[in-house]
Amino acid sequence: MDIVAHTLWAAAGATVIHRRRPLSRGAVLITLVLAALPDVIHFLPIASWWLFADGTFAALRAYAVAVPGQEPGLPPLVGLLSHHLHCVMHSAPIAGLVTLALWAVRRTLWIPLLGWWSHIVIDVFTHSADYYPVPVLYPFTQRGFDGIAWITPWFIALNYTALAAVAIWLLMSRKRPDRG
Numbered sequence: 001m002d003i004v005a006h007t008l009w010a011a012a013g014a015t016v017i018h019r020r021r022p023l024s025r026g027a028v029l030i031t032l033v034l035a036a037l038p039d040v041i042h043f044l045p046i047a048s049w050w051l052f053a054d055g056t057f058a059a060l061r062a063y064a065v066a067v068p069g070q071e072p073g074l075p076p077l078v079g080l081l082s083h084h085l086h087c088v089m090h091s092a093p094i095a096g097l098v099t100l101a102l103w104a105v106r107r108t109l110w111i112p113l114l115g116w117w118s119h120i121v122i123d124v125f126t127h128s129a130d131y132y133p134v135p136v137l138y139p140f141t142q143r144g145f146d147g148i149a150w151i152t153p154w155f156i157a158l159n160y161t162a163l164a165a166v167a168i169w170l171l172m173s174r175k176r177p178d179r180g
Ligand SMILES: [Zn+2]
Pocket: 001, 038, 039, 090, 119, 123
C-alpha cells in the first residue's frame, strides 16, 4: 500500500488503542514512523549512492515510481542492499523476533511495534504476484501472496474512502467533555 495510507491506517489504529489504553505522544509518533519505515529504509542505499557516489537523483526518482520490469539500473551492491532491506522490513519472522526480544526485555508488548506489523499485514494482501509480492516469510522464502495490487485505481479509491469513513467515525465517536 502507499506510504500515506499506511501512516493514516496506523493513526486510526493508534486512536482506537489510545481510547482504551492511553498512549504517550512519543509512542504514537513511533507507531506512525514504524508504519511508514518499511517503505523508506530501502531508499537509503540508493540515496547514499546518489549523495556520496556517482548515482543520480533521476535514478532515485525512477526507483520510487517504478513498476515491475521498469526499475532503473543500479550498481549490484546498491541493488542488493536495497532489496534485502526491503525484505527485512516486510518479514513476519524478523518482526516476530524483534517483538519477542522487546517483550522479553520489557515484559510486555511494545505497542509501537503494531505500526510495523500493520504495514506487513496490509502489504501482504495489497500486493499481487505481478506487483511486488511481499516477501513476508523472508529469509525462508522470498515468495509472496497474490493479493490485490494497491496501485489498482478502484482499490486506491476504495482505500481512501474507507479511511475517510473511519476518520468520520472516529470524530463522531469522540468523547466530548461534559458541559454539566
Ligand atoms: Zn511496504
